[in-house]
Amino acid sequence: MSESNSTKQSTREQFIKYAKKGEILLNQCTKCKNIMLETVYYCDKCFSNSFRQVSYSGRGRVVTYTIQSVAPEGFEDVSSYAWVIFKLDDCDVNVSGFLPGVSTPADLPLGSKIQVIDFHEKHGLILQKY
Ligand SMILES: [Zn+2]
Structure with missing residues (x-):
């Protein structure tokens, strides 16, 4: 298993952990603050691939x-x-x-x-x- 796969897996586990608490874990672009699903790899507004995780109800x-x-x-x-x-x-x-x-x-x-x-x-x- 490659390193990127294991990173992806832990993101999924994080997403599941939040879902069980009734929350949605999303990615926020660190450049333009655009908020997207955690399944995307590039910001659809500015094409940055730098995200931070944010949780919402x-x-x-x-x-x-x-x-x-x-x-x-x-x-x-x-x-x-x-x-x-x-x-x-x-x-x-x-x-x-x-x-x-x-x-x-x-x-x-x-x-x-x-x-x-x-x-x-x-x-x-x-x-x-x-
Ligand atoms: Zn962006």
Whole structure:
């Protein structure tokens, strides 16, 4: 395993640790202060690759989503779920995650308040309405 892989792994572990506390770990460009997901390698505004990690509340509002009626592995007890894109309340960044218990659009109007509650190894962020 190369050194960059192990660095990436620890970033992922950090992200998971924060998600389990209900927070989102993001990268802030040290040059222009642009805030991005921790999965990016270059700032999309100034192309700097120098970041510092910042954490924000995992609360936000639903921007868009798709409803899936067949739950993926690990969620066989969930009849249906939504794959949700939501915008964080505290910064202008969109994040995606998994919200169980959504079977029709009436269950999840756009703009609904949701929050990060956990992280699943395969499926990523786990959300709930609040
Ligand atoms: Zn930048």
